[in-house]
Amino acid sequence: MTRTSKLRQTPQWQALQAHYEAIEETQLRELFVTDATRAARLSAEALGIFLDYSKNRLTGETLELLLALAESAGLSAKIKAMFAGEKINTTEGRAVLHTALRAPKGASILADGKNVVPEVHAVLDKMAEFCERVRSGAWLGHTGKAIRNVVNIGIGGSDLGPYMATEALRFYSARHLTFRFVSNVDATDFAEATHGLAPEETLFIVCSKTFTTLETLGNARTARDFLLAKLHDPEAVKKHFVAVSTNAEEVAKFGIDTANMFGFWDWVGGRYSYDSAIGLSLMLAIGADAFGEMLSGFHAMDEHFRTTPPAQNLPILLGLIGVWYNDFFGAQTYAVLPYDQYLARFSAYLQQLDMESNGKRVTLEGDAVDYETGPILWGQPGTNGQHAFYQLIHQGTKLIPCDFIGFSQTLNPIGTHHDLLMANFFAQTEALAFGKTEAEVAKEGVKPELVPHKTFPGNRPTNTLLCERLTPSMLGKLVALYEHKVFVQGVIWNINSFDQWGVELGKVLAKRIASELESSAEPELTHDASTNNLIRRYRGARKG
Ligand code: G6Q
Numbered sequence: 265m266t267r268t269s270k271l272r273q274t275p276q277w278q279a280l281q282a283h284y285e286a287i288e289e290t291q292l293r294e295l296f297v298t299d300a301t302r303a304a305r306l307s308a309e310a311l312g313i314f315l316d317y318s319k320n321r322l323t324g325e326t327l328e329l330l331l332a333l334a335e336s337a338g339l340s341a342k343i344k345a346m347f348a349g350e351k352i353n354t355t356e357g358r359a360v361l362h363t364a365l366r367a368p369k370g371a372s373i374l375a376d377g378k379n380v381v382p383e384v385h386a387v388l389d390k391m392a393e394f395c396e397r398v399r400s401g402a403w404l405g406h407t408g409k410a411i412r413n414v415v416n417i418g419i420g421g422s423d424l425g426p427y428m429a430t431e432a433l434r435f436y437s438a439r440h441l442t443f444r445f446v447s448n449v450d451a452t453d454f455a456e457a458t459h460g461l462a463p464e465e466t467l468f469i470v471c472s473k474t475f476t477t478l479e480t481l482g483n484a485r486t487a488r489d490f491l492l493a494k495l496h497d498p499e500a501v502k503k504h505f506v507a508v509s510t511n512a513e514e515v516a517k518f519g520i521d522t523a524n525m526f527g528f529w530d531w532v533g534g535r536y537s538y539d540s541a542i543g544l545s546l547m548l549a550i551g552a553d554a555f556g557e558m559l560s561g562f563h564a565m566d567e568h569f570r571t572t573p574p575a576q577n578l579p580i581l582l583g584l585i586g587v588w589y590n591d592f593f594g595a596q597t598y599a600v601l602p603y604d605q606y607l608a609r610f611s612a613y614l615q616q617l618d619m620e621s622n623g624k625r626v627t628l629e630g631d632a633v634d635y636e637t638g639p640i641l642w643g644q645p646g647t648n649g650q651h652a653f654y655q656l657i658h659q660g661t662k663l664i665p666c667d668f669i670g671f672s673q674t675l676n677p678i679g680t681h682h683d684l685l686m687a688n689f690f691a692q693t694e695a696l697a698f699g700k701t702e703a704e705v706a707k708e709g710v711k712p713e714l715v716p717h718k719t720f721p722g723n724r725p726t727n728t729l730l731c732e733r734l735t736p737s738m739l740g741k742l743v744a745l746y747e748h749k750v751f752v753q754g755v756i757w758n759i760n761s762f763d764q765w766g767v768e769l770g771k772v773l774a775k776r777i778a779s780e781l782e783s784s785a786e787p788e789l790t791h792d793a794s795t796n797n798l799i800r801r802y803r804g805a806r807k808g
Pocket of ligand 1: 422473475477536
C-alpha cells in the first residue's frame with residue numbers, strides 16, 4: 265500500500281497555508297503603495313546578479329515562513345551532504361557531485377573516499393590540449409586537411425547543455441569553425457546538420473554517458489557511414505571521431521580510439537554534465553581559457569549557495585518563491601524569459617534541468633506526495649515572446665510566475681538596440697505587476713464597451729534578474745543558480761531530483777518496438793489493442 269507523505273501536516277506548511285489564505289487577494293499595487301522600502305528590501309545581489317523579487321505576491325512574513333519551511337526540511341544539512349559527496353541520489357546509489365566539476369585545482373572532494381578533483385582536472389587538461397590542436401589546425405583529418413566543422417552527437421543531457429552554451433557564448437567562439445548539434449533519431453536532424461559539410465574536414469563528437477543510447481548510437485553509425493562514403497578507409501574514424509563517455513568498453517567496440525575518449529563519472533547526472541567533458545564542443549568553440557572562466561563562474565555560485573545566509577542566497581530565494589506559487593497559489597507553469605538572443609536555448613535547457621529533476625511523484629521514502637512537485641517550465645527569449653504568448657500572461661486566466669533575465673551591458677552595442685530591448689524588459693514586469701485599471705482605461709477615452717478588453721488586472725508575479733554582462737563566467741553563474749534552485753525545491757518536496765526513471769523507461773520501450781518494426785517476418789504483437797493496431801498500420805503503410 266502506498267503511504268502518503270507528511271509534509272502538508274507540518275506546522276511550517278500549515279502556517280504557510282493559513283498565511284496564503286490571508287494574503288491571496290492582496291494586490292501588488294497595494295503592497296508597493298503601503299511600503300516605500302519594498303523594492304529595496306525585497307532584493308538581493310551577488311556575483312554581478314541583481315535579483316529584484318519585490319514584484320511577487322509575498323510579504324516579509326511570507327519569506328520568513330518559507331525560510332522556516334526550508335529549515336524544517338533540513339536544507340542546510342542537505343546542501344552539506346551534496347557538496348560532501350554523500351550518496352543523495354538514493355535510488356541509483358550515487359553521489360551528486362557536479363560541483364566537483366568546477367572545483368579549483370587543489371581542492372579535495374571525496375567520492376567513495378577518493379579525491380575526485382585531480383581526475384576532473386586531468387580530463388580538463390586533456391580536453392584543453394585536444395581543443396588547442398583542433399582550433400589551431402594542428403589536428404589533421406585523414407586526408408591531411410584541418411578540421412573546420414564540429415558535429416556534436418548526443419541527446420538529452422548530452423546535447424541540450426553543450427548546444428545551449430555554444431549558442432550562449434557564440435560571441436566568444438572561434439568563427440573559423442562551424443558547430444552543429446544532432447540529437448533526434450529522426451534522420452532529418454542528421455541530414456540537415458551535415459548538409460554541405462565536407463566529411464574530410466568534419467569532426468564528430470559522440471557524447472553519451474552510457475554509450476548505449478539508441479538515438480546517439482544510431483546517429484553515430486550514420487555519421488561513420490557519411491565519413492566512409494567519402495573516405496573509404498575505416499582508419500579515418502580515428503581522426504574524425506572522438507567520444508565523451510563513462511563507458512570505455514562500448515566506445516572501443518564502436519571503433520573510436522579510446523585515446524581520443526574523454527571521460528566523466530557516474531556522479532555526474534546527464535542534465536548536470538555540460539561543464540564536464542560533455543562540454544567538449546563548447547571548449548572547441550570558445551577555447552580552454554574561456555571554458556575555465558565559465559567553470560569559475562559556476563564555482564563562485566556554488567560557494568555563494570553553500571555559504572550565504574538563506575535570506576540573501578539567490579538559489580534559495582528563487583527556489584522558495586517557486587514553491588510559494590507552485591504549492592500554494594496552484595500555478596502549474598513557470599516561464600523563464602531571457603532578454604538576450606544568445607540565450608535562445610536557455611529555457612529549453614532549463615526545461616530538462618527542472619522537469620527531469622523534479623518531475624517526481626513519490627518522496628525519497630517512496631511515499632506518494634499529496635502536494636505539487638516540479639512545475640512545467642517554458643519560455644522563449646524576449647522580445648519575441650511579447651509578440652506571441654505574453655498576451656496570455658497579461659490577460660489570460662492562468663497564473664504564470666516569470667523570471668525575466670536581462671543584462672546591463674550588451675555584447676553588440678549597435679545604435680539604441682539595447683536600450684530598446686531593456687525598455688521592453690522593464691515595461692513588461694511593470695505592466696504585469698500593476699496592470700491598468702478600468703478607471704485608467706476609461707480616462708484614456710476608450711469606448712465603454714472596449715474598457716473590459718483593454719483592462720489589465722496586473723498582480724502577475726515576476727522576478728527580475730539584472731546581470732552585468734553575458735560572459736562565460738556569468739553563464740556559469742546563471743546555470744549554477746538554476747541547478748541549485750532546482751535542488752532547493754527538491755529538498756522541500758523531499759524527492760530525488762537526481763534520478764530519471766521516466767527517461768529510462770522510454771529507452772527500453774523503444775528498443776522492443778524497434779525490433780518489431782524492423783523484422784521482415786510479421787511479428788507477434790503483444791501490446792494493447794491500440795498499439796498493436798498502430799504498429800500493423802505503420803508496417804503496412806511503410807511497405808506501400
Ligand atoms: C539526463 C538524462 C538524459 C540523458 C540522455 C542521454 O539527466 O539522464 O537526458 O542525458 O538520455 O544519455 P546518454 O548520455 O547516456 O546517452
